[in-house]
Amino acid sequence: MSCHDEGSLLADPTATTVAIVGSPNAGKTTLFNALCGLRAKTANYPGVTVSRREGTLHLPDRVLTLVDLPGTYSLSPVSPDEEIVVDALEGRVEGVRPPDALMVVADATTLERSLLLVSEVLALGRPTALVLTMVDEVAARNGRIDMGRLSRALGVPVVGVIGHRGVGLDEVRELLADPAGWDRPVLSPPTSGAERSGWVASVLATSITAPEMDERTRRIDAVLLHPVAGTVIFLATMFALFQAVFTVAAPAMDALDSLFSNLAHAVDSLIGGTLGSFLGDGIVAGVGAVLVFLPQIVLLFLMLALLEKVGYLARAALLADRVMGRFGLEGRSFVVMLSAFACAIPAIMATRTIPSERRRLATMMSAPLMTCSARLPVYTLMIAAFVPDRSVMGPIGTQGLTMFGLYLLGALSGLAWAALLNVTALRSPTAPVMMELPPYRMPSAKSVALYVWDGAWAFTRKAGTVILGVTALLWVLLNVPSVTPPPGLTDAQAASYRMEHSIAGRAGAAIEPVFAPLGFNWQVNVAMIGSLAAREVFVSTLAVTTASESEEALPERLQRLTDGEGRKVFTPPTVAAILVFFVYALQCLSTVVVLGRESNSRKWPAMAFGSMFAFAYVAALVAHTVVAAVTS
């Protein structure tokens, strides 16, 4: 038996389709992955933000399509995201065949709740089988489930699995070999009210001894949720996460940076000419600029995966919930925003853990305002060049304070933006905030690895394709048309001349009237255009366009830079404007793309890009005016 993706969503229209239904955290995805491996396709549903995964299961005498539907607690939908599951089951989604059989996946440790969904699925009257996950935990907590009796009580086949250890998978495959042969219940179970509660109770009474509540979890929570100890541990963990992503990943990132830099030069010199320059300085350097982030992304995903699967993230979200609530967000938003300090892209992807669409959107839209690591080179350069290195109070200096201030501005703006959205664009009624606190569990290496792989691959693929395209385009615009610089210039000056007369350079000059109030000239403008691909490009573009004869470092060159009439380009008001602009502008096109994908819309990314750009302009203008007034 093997699984593979046929390359189209519905591999074989005549194949039997089995849909996997279950509540979130029941272990559906683990089971699906165990049956279908990494090679399943993710497919979107129109109009909603949840997606499904489809894979193919090859059995001796047939081919099955397995569909992992979005998790839901009930088939009486309360939101479009839940409705889509019901629609998919009934065959009302365009282009999606209704499933021929249903497999309900339920957490064996919470059967009293899981049976609620089971009753609704059974009432659909299709061939149904029940797979119970985490059966080992039931036994560990002194519970007992008699599969045979449960199967008779429900009227359908029941199989127990231990998902992460692969126990019971063969039985599942055996079941899947013949869905038509599954037992069917004689009577449809009640789906609501006291009758259903009675039905649940009687099913449990005949076949289950319920497991005890997990004492170990209670004891750990007594510490981790303690008002004082819990809060301290929480803050320490968040700080450690933050620090780790920043510092631990740095050596690997530096190494990748050198690798790509050397590779770019090698390609350029080996191939030579325009093509070499395009491939080396354009493509390799461009793709490298994105892939440099990979260690950070991997580390971030790894730490989040561990915290999530152990069960701690639910506690962290609990502790942050009240503060987040003030801004119309929830505890889970805090965790998302924290990871946005490294990079907004995986953070936006992480909003999938937020069930409420309104809060998910608010969190997604605020994530880009967190000071991501791409802004760091820009801030570092500007501060090093233009903020005087003076001590304010002992070791605390003006430069450090400025950096901290920029971070704080980003974070507070993000929260304010979320609050604003909640009062204006996101006014739909909001579901109750509920977070399940799972028992603490030892995470399985396999599920953690899968989680990290998913995130890293998605990042690489999406960002890489967009960045690749944009960088290639930018390179062309900065090097076309090819003009001959006048004699007597150094190589660096000649490069700058060529750039000034390229399409991009002329574009930079053309938009000068727009950005003149902010104090930007063509060189700053070209760098700004470049930063649309990746914010760090701002720094590298400035390096190239401010080429000079001396061997001065970039900060010094920027300090000396004058325009055609001998006035300094980087005055304090201009620097302030640049910094504030970077705090607010959504330059990172990859982020815009991911926003569109995760919100399954065009309106949200467009709104984010447009409004943040407009606000950045106004805020930069204010900064320019204020600083000009203060320093004159």
Place this chain on the structure above:
Amino acid sequence: MRLSEARVGDSVVIRGVEQTEHGLERRLEHVGFLPGTVVRVERRAPLGDPTIYELRGFRITLRRDSAQLIDVVDVIDAADAADTTGRDAGTEAGAGT
């Protein structure tokens, strides 16, 4: 009384969940806050909100504004119910309905 008024350590039985016009409170029922269910108030977050509740074999947090919608009564023998929650709560809920 409402679930939000129950004290930490208490066990209560749900009588009903109030619905507002948008009906999103049905989420509470989907998750298991149904009439006849025994709920134990386990702990409050350090800042007072949300609160952790234990029911039907699992633990879940609810904010005060949601807990306020749930109408409950004390389990007569609250101490006993707390000792046996998770083991016998299922049977008790069954017996109650």
